[in-house]
Each structure stands twice: as structure tokens, then as C-alpha cells.
Amino acid sequence: MIMMGKLKYKIQVNPEKTARAMGRNIPISRKHAREICKSINGMKLDEAIKFLEDVIAMRRPVLFRRHCKKVGHRKGKLGWPAGRYPVKAAKAILKILQHAKANAEYKGLNTEKLRIKHISTNKGITIKRYMPRAFGRATPKFQETVHIQVILEEYH
Known part of the structure; x- marks a missing residue:
């Protein structure tokens, strides 16, 4: 039996x-999640x-900095030439931000004056699967997962 530890917030x-x-x-x-989190850290919600x-x-x-x-390069004055559109990761992080906003609303915080104090990604578990191939062989088909944590704070 594998014992899993409790995942704590970093700060x-x-x-x-x-x-x-x-x-x-x-x-x-993980790479897409890291780049998105780096882009939105410190922004207003x-x-x-x-x-x-x-x-x-x-x-x-x-x-994409790291x-x-x-x-490929993207047109426009962005301050950095390389960029992508990670839609799947953006949808997942948007959902977590909406959950954090709902938690702030439940606590009675002003949702119009929230900023992202901390957002980070950690490596999650790897789901290991194997696809059968010809002549008795198998090809690994591993799926990586990510843990994301968000902390919002009220600014003045």
C-alpha cells in the first residue's frame, strides 16, 4: 500500500x-501549466x-520563456517572441481561479479587489498505461498530471 502525504500550500x-x-x-x-502560472502571477484576478x-x-x-x-514566434509587441496557445491548461487553471474566487466570496472578501498573491505548479502522479503492439510488444503511454495551488489576497 502506498501512503500519500498531505499536500500543503507553499506559503x-x-x-x-x-x-x-x-x-x-x-x-x-507541466510545461504549459508552469508558463501560464508564471504569466498570471501577481495579476489582478x-x-x-x-x-x-x-x-x-x-x-x-x-x-514561453523557459x-x-x-x-514559433507570435506577432505583436509582447516583449518576448516565443509563444503558444495552451487551451487545455488554460481551461483547467481558469476553473481553479473561479473556485478561489468563490471561496473569497464565501469568506466575505471584496472580489473586485483581489490579486493573485501566489500560484504554483507541482508534479503530480504519472498514470502509466501500455498499448499492445505487434509481435507481443507494448508501447508505454504515460500521462502526466499536475497539482496547482492558488492564493488570492485583497489589496487596497
């Missing part, structure tokens, strides 16, 4: 002024939601 914050949300074992790319909706509609690219090898 400790004042619970009266913050709201948190976490998504575990989300089947999206409404701006981040608008940014992710634009990424899903393929109107605005996510800048994982940018063989990534």
Missing part, C-alpha cells in the same frame, strides 16, 4: 485576508481571468 498567509484553492492530479502538461479567456479563444498567446525551444 503561509493570513486567513482573514486571503482565499485559497487547489487542484490535484489535473491531466495537463479579473485581469487574469480575462487573459485566460483570451488564451482559450486564441486571441492572446502565453509567452520551454521555448522550437516554439
Whole structure:
């Protein structure tokens, strides 16, 4: 039997002024999740939601700064040439942001004055599958998952 530890938040914050949300074992790319989280960290919540909706509609690219090898350039003055439209990861992170916003609303925080204090990704479990092939062989078909944690705080 495998014992799983409790996944804790990376930073400790004042619970009266913050709201948190976490998504575990989300089947999206770790690289895409990292680049999106890096892009929206520190943004106001409404701006981040608008940014992710634009990424899903393929109107605005996510800048790929670390994982940018063989990534096509995007037009426009973005400050960095390489970018992509990771739609699946953007949908998953948008859902987590909406959960964090609902948690803030439940706590009585002003949802119009929220900003993303902390957002990070961690490696989740790898779902291992094998696809049978010819002559008795098998090809591995591994699916990676990601843990995402968000902390929103009220600014003045």
C-alpha cells in the first residue's frame, strides 16, 4: 500500500485576508501549466481571468520563456517572441481561479479587489498505461498530471 502525504500550500498567509484553492492530479502538461502560472502571477484576478479567456479563444498567446525551444514566434509587441496557445491548461487553471474566487466570496472578501498573491505548479502522479503492439510488444503511454495551488489576497 502506498501512503500519500498531505499536500500543503507553499506559503503561509493570513486567513482573514486571503482565499485559497487547489487542484490535484489535473491531466495537463507541466510545461504549459508552469508558463501560464508564471504569466498570471501577481495579476489582478479579473485581469487574469480575462487573459485566460483570451488564451482559450486564441486571441492572446502565453509567452514561453523557459520551454521555448522550437516554439514559433507570435506577432505583436509582447516583449518576448516565443509563444503558444495552451487551451487545455488554460481551461483547467481558469476553473481553479473561479473556485478561489468563490471561496473569497464565501469568506466575505471584496472580489473586485483581489490579486493573485501566489500560484504554483507541482508534479503530480504519472498514470502509466501500455498499448499492445505487434509481435507481443507494448508501447508505454504515460500521462502526466499536475497539482496547482492558488492564493488570492485583497489589496487596497
